[in-house]
Amino acid sequence: MEVKDYKPRVCDVELQEQLEASGAVVIEGAKWCGKTYTARHAAASALFMQDRDNSANYKQIAATKPSLLLEGETPRLIDEWAEAPVLWDAVRYAVDMRGDVGQFILTGSAVPKDVNDDENLKEEEKRMHSGVGRIAPMRMRTMSLWESKESNGKVSLASLFKGDADVAAISDLTIEGLAYATCRGGWPASTKLKERAALRVARNYIEEVINYDVHRVDGVDKNTTRVRKLLESYARNISTMAANETIMADVRATDQTISPNTFAVYLSALRRIFIVDDVPAWSPALRSKTKIRTAPKRHFVDPSIAAALMGTNPQGLLKDFPTFGFLFEDLCARDLRVYAQALDGEVYHYRDKNELECDLVIALRDGRWGAVEVKLGKNEEEDAAKHLIELSENIDSQRMKAPSFLMILTGGQYAYRRADGVYVVPIGCLKD
Secondary structure (H helix, E strand, O other), X not given: XXXXXXXXXXXXXXXXXXXXXXXXXXXXXXXXXXXXXXXXHHOOXXXXXXXXXXXXXXXXXXXXXXHHHHOOOOOEEEEOHHHOXXXXXXXXXXXXHHOOOOOEEEEEOOOOOOHHHOOOOOHHHHHHHOOOOOEEEEEOOOOOOOOOOOOOOOEEHHHHHOOOOOOOEEOOOOHHHHHHHHHHOOOHHHHHOOXXXXXXXXXXXXXXXXXXXXXXXXXXXXXHHHHHHHHHHHHHOOOXXXXXXXXXXXXXXXXXXXXXXHXXXXXXXXXXXXXXXXXXXXXXXXXXXXXXXXXXXXXXXXXXXXXHHHOOOHHHHHOOXXXXXXXXXXXXXXXXXXXXXXXXXXXXXXXXXXXXXXXXXXXXXXXOEEEEEEEOOOOOHHHHHXXXXXXXXXXXOOOOOOXXXXXXXXXXXXXXXXXXXXXXXXXXXEEO
C-alpha cells in the first residue's frame, strides 16, 4: 500500500524476511512508534480495527464470522488486532488452511494476556490458541537517529562486527542538536513537527499512558497518581541498576500504602505496553570466578519519556550534564537495540562484584559480540577504554570468541580508532 512521506525504517528488511518465513507476522511495540505505517508500507490490503466509522461493525463480524475480515490481497494488515482477540485464532487457522507464507501482518501496542496463563483453558485449547510456528513476533521501537536522519551513518555497526578498522568520520550532530533529539524522541510524528510542537509529543504520550493505556492493558483500574510517581521514579533512576525496592521506596515517599504486589502489577502493565524497556544483564564465560550481577538496567523505550517525566527540555539538559549523561545512555541503548536487531542480535549490560562494568554489550546469535561504553563527552574516555580492555582480557577465549570490537559511544564529533584499538564513535555517525 502507498504510504505518503514514509521514512524507511531499519526493521523494514526484517519484516520482509519474516514474511518470507512465516504465514503471519505480529509487530509489537509502543504506541506511536510507527507500527501501522511500517506495516502499511509492506501490506497489499488493510483492516483498521480502530476505525471509529466501522469498528463496531468489524467487531460484530469478528464475533460471527471473523474469516470475512481476513479477505483481501496479501500480505493483509490487521491493525490493532487485539480490539477483537478472536482474530488471532482466525489468522492462525487461515495460515494453516492456506499453507503459504506472507499472508498477514498484525500490529499491537500491548502484549495480550498469555493463553498459557488462563486457568479456564484446557491444555488442548491452549495449544489451539498458540501462534507458535504460524505467527512470528517482531519488536519495533521508536526511530533511531539514523532513521530520523540526524545520524549521517558513516560508521556501520555491521562493518565493526566484520572487523573494519577504517573508522574515520565526522558527526554533523551538535551537542545542542543531541539535546533536542533526546527530548523530542524518536516518535515518527514528532520528526515532522516544528520544535515547540515536537517537544510536546512525549508529554502527551505520558498523559495517555497514565490516564488510559496502563488501565486498558489488563482491564484493571489503577491509581493515576501512583502510576505517575512510579514513572517519575523510573526516570530518576534511568540507566542505573536500581532495584525494585529502591523505586518502590521512592514511590512510598508520597504513597505509604503501595505494596510489593501492587508495585509488581503496575510495573507489569507498563512493560506490557512497551514503555519500560529494561536492558538485561550479560553473562559471559570469564577466566576468573567473578560473580556477575544479574539485575537489569532501567530504561524506557525512548529517552524523551524520561525527559518529559523530569520536566526538562533541551536547554535544561545543557545546563545539567550529569542528567544529560543518563538520558544520553538511554538514547544510545535505544539506537543500539534497533541496529542490533537488524543484525540478529541483542543488547545487554555487564557488571560484576568487583564493580567492573560495561554500559552496553551487543551479542549476535553467531557468537560475535562487541562492548560499548557510553560517554557524552571526552573527559572519561581514558577510563572507559581501560574498562573495555579489562573486560575483554577477562573473557575466557577458550569458551567464547574475543570481542569483535571495543567502542566508546560519544556525543562528540570525531570517529577514530585509538592506538589501543578501542574505537571512538559519535552516536551521530552510527547506523546498523
